[in-house]
Amino acid sequence: MPSAPTNLVYVVDDDQAVLHSTRFLLESEGHRVETFAGGPELLAAFPGPSPACVLLDHVMTGMGGLEVLGRLRAFDASVPVVLITGHPDPGIRKRASAASAPLVEKPFTLEALLELLAADETGNGLSIRA
Template sequence: MPSAPSALIYVVDDDAAVLHSTRFLLESEGHRVETFACGRELLAAFPGPSPAMVLLDQVMPGMEGLEVFARLRDLDPRVSVVLVTGHPDPRIRTRARAAGLPLIEKPLAFDALAGMIAAEDDRTRHPFQA
């Protein structure tokens, strides 16, 4: 477990099992986690405590992840977002790249995710270092 408290991470996924397991893994690393079952729930949380990162599922009923991301940018342009998908469709990867979003596939490679979180946490703690 990290010695210093970690930043808040929001996880958005319509699959309750994914929310539960991701929360468990992140909290076991000392992170604070809030979960949301859909994009509308996430958007309703703003303004509020600003998360260091949002893990955002792409394929959800109602609003897909990229649409949620576009709306989220209007609410908080500084929040870091990682798009998550269980559907390795090349079109999703292309659209994520065009939006400037990193994309990770399910099942989550937790080591890669932990590295992304650590890099973002370091960037926000030391914003002026190159």
């Protein structure tokens, strides 16, 4: 049975400023937000409440975003994940695409983030507008 829609968003980034600002933006729009300073912290939250989306930094100290994504899929293959990066290159775009995870470049706008979440809530999957 599908779980009920949720407005819970997990944000994973080793940059405290990004965590703080993303939390502020999303909460100001009515979303519940849980933040994690790295992959191990996120993975410790599973299984648990199923978020509407996980915003996952690609470049982090220790465990990188794609490794976290692979481990996350073992816990919950259906949770939508968006990779975020301040270091876009063709290689990461290709790997993110192969992992079925949209890639968003930092800094991202509130509008782009809200469009992502709205697309997910309609069941149409995540979509990113450039």
